[in-house]
Amino acid sequence: xxxxxxxxxxxxxxxxxxxxxxxxxxxxxxxxxxxxxxxxxxxxxxxxxxxxxxxxxxxxxxxxxxxxxxxxxxxxxxxxxxxxxxxxxxxxxxxxxxxxxxxxxxxxxxxxxxxxxxxxxxxxxxxxxxxxxxxxxxxxxxxxxxxxxxxx
Numbered sequence: 001x002x003x004x005x006x007x008x009x010x011x012x013x014x015x016x017x018x019x020x021x022x023x024x025x026x027x028x029x030x031x032x033x034x035x036x037x038x039x040x041x042x043x044x045x046x047x048x049x050x051x052x053x054x055x056x057x058x059x060x061x062x063x064x065x066x067x068x069x070x071x072x073x074x075x076x077x078x079x080x081x082x083x084x085x086x087x088x089x090x091x092x093x094x095x096x097x098x099x100x101x102x103x104x105x106x107x108x109x110x111x112x113x114x115x116x117x118x119x120x121x122x123x124x125x126x127x128x129x130x131x132x133x134x135x136x137x138x139x140x141x142x143x144x145x146x147x148x149x150x151x152x
């Protein structure tokens with residue numbers, strides 16, 4: 001009997017989506033820390049662009065968890081940057097903005113890399129309603145941005 005691995009409810013169909021690309025070439029490793037209590041490993045990168053008083057960071061966090069005998073790994077990627085309001089007359093207001101993508105996978109079950117890649121694509125695609133000629137329809141994102149979680 002053939003042994004197979006898969007993720008349920010994850011489509012492998014594709015849409016041609018234009019995705020903004022982060023300035024990964026600007027990433028400089030600031031630190032990698034291991035929490036002695038939990039074993040969580042966190043690597044923090046700073047982006048080389050912008051004002052050093054208002055730096056942007058990207059963190060990658062991996063947590064090994066064992067809840068009720070089910071070992072899992074939680075992975076989190078977080079971007080911390082700034083929302084800026086510049087009135088053009090010298091008044092500039094900056095406020096922090098943060099976004100994270102996280103996923104929890106069972107560590108006692110094989111997860112194929114290609115399936116995980118499809119999963120992350122599916123997760124991202126739940127932020128928009130559809131795609132037309134590479135451009136995302138932002139209706140879902142608009143509702144979320146203004147506090148409405150019922151997107152459909």
